[in-house]
Amino acid sequence: MNAFKMIVSVIVVGSLAGMARAEDERTIKVATEGAFPPWNAVDTSGKPVGFDIDVGEALCARAKLKCEFITQAWDGIIPALTVGKYDAIMAGMSITEKRRQVIAFSEPYALTSNYFVVSKSLKVPVMDSEAKLDLSMDSSASKSVLADLKENLRGKSIGVQGSTNAEAFIREYFGDIVEVRTYDKQDNLNLDLLAGRLDGGLADFSVWKAFLDSKDGGSAHLYGPRISGGLFGPGIGIGLRKGDDVLSRKFDDAIRAIQADGTLRAISLKWFGADLVTQ
Known part of the structure; x- marks a missing residue:
C-alpha cells in the first residue's frame, strides 16, 4: 500500500470510529406524558417520575x-417523535x-388490562369481576360477555382519555349506545366521576388502582370483565422512529435482561x- 492510500485508510477508519463514539455518547431523549400516574407523572420539582421512568432508567x-x-x-407525542424532537417514547x-x-x-x-369503573351509586346489573374479554378471540363466550356489558351500560355516560385505545374501543363497540365523553387527562375524568357528572369510565387497571386506592376512590368500583387484545394490542412498548434499528435492538436486549433478572417485576410491584409485566 503506498503512502497516499495508507493515509486515506487511516482517515476513513478514524472517521468511522469517531462516528461510533458520537453515537454511543449522544444523549437519548425519552418522552413521557407526565400526567398518567402511576405510569408517569411529574413531582413537585418538575422531574418526571413513575413506572415508565424507573423502567427507562434501568434499560438505559x-x-x-x-x-x-x-x-x-x-x-402530540407521536408526531413529535417522527420529526426528531426526541428519540423514544x-x-x-x-x-x-x-x-x-x-x-x-x-x-x-x-401488559395491559382495561376495566370499566362506575360509581357505586349507579344502578347496573352485577357482572362477574373475574370474567375476561379478549378481543383477539372470536369465541361465543367473549361475544356473550360483550353483549351483556353493552346492555348493562346502555344509555350511560362513559368517560375516556382522548386519543387513547380506550376511546377507540368505546367508540367502536359502545358509541351507538352510550354517551362518550373525552378528557385531556385522567384526573379530570376522575373528578367528574366523583362529582356525579359521569356514570363511569374506561382505562387501564393500573390507572384505576391509583384512583380506587385513594380516599375519594371509595365511591367507585371496577365493573365488568378485564378487557384486552384486539385494538388494545399485545402490551406496552417503547415508541421509536422507524429505521432506528440500532436503538431498537439495544432496548430489546435490555428489556429481556431486566425481565430475566427480576428488575422489571420489582419495579412493577x-x-x-401487582405484577403487570410477567407474561
Missing part, C-alpha cells in the same frame, strides 16, 4: 445509554397496528403493587 443503564426524560402532551403506550403504521415499537415491557 443496562444498555449503557445516556438518557434524558422530557415531558410531552399526549396528543415511554408513556404507558400500547402497541397497536394503527400506531405501527407510523412508528416502530420495542418488545412489550408491560413498587408502582402498582
Whole structure:
C-alpha cells in the first residue's frame, strides 16, 4: 500500500470510529406524558417520575445509554417523535397496528388490562369481576360477555382519555349506545366521576388502582370483565422512529435482561403493587 492510500485508510477508519463514539455518547431523549400516574407523572420539582421512568432508567443503564426524560402532551407525542424532537417514547403506550403504521415499537415491557369503573351509586346489573374479554378471540363466550356489558351500560355516560385505545374501543363497540365523553387527562375524568357528572369510565387497571386506592376512590368500583387484545394490542412498548434499528435492538436486549433478572417485576410491584409485566 503506498503512502497516499495508507493515509486515506487511516482517515476513513478514524472517521468511522469517531462516528461510533458520537453515537454511543449522544444523549437519548425519552418522552413521557407526565400526567398518567402511576405510569408517569411529574413531582413537585418538575422531574418526571413513575413506572415508565424507573423502567427507562434501568434499560438505559443496562444498555449503557445516556438518557434524558422530557415531558410531552399526549396528543402530540407521536408526531413529535417522527420529526426528531426526541428519540423514544415511554408513556404507558400500547402497541397497536394503527400506531405501527407510523412508528416502530420495542418488545412489550408491560401488559395491559382495561376495566370499566362506575360509581357505586349507579344502578347496573352485577357482572362477574373475574370474567375476561379478549378481543383477539372470536369465541361465543367473549361475544356473550360483550353483549351483556353493552346492555348493562346502555344509555350511560362513559368517560375516556382522548386519543387513547380506550376511546377507540368505546367508540367502536359502545358509541351507538352510550354517551362518550373525552378528557385531556385522567384526573379530570376522575373528578367528574366523583362529582356525579359521569356514570363511569374506561382505562387501564393500573390507572384505576391509583384512583380506587385513594380516599375519594371509595365511591367507585371496577365493573365488568378485564378487557384486552384486539385494538388494545399485545402490551406496552417503547415508541421509536422507524429505521432506528440500532436503538431498537439495544432496548430489546435490555428489556429481556431486566425481565430475566427480576428488575422489571420489582419495579412493577413498587408502582402498582401487582405484577403487570410477567407474561
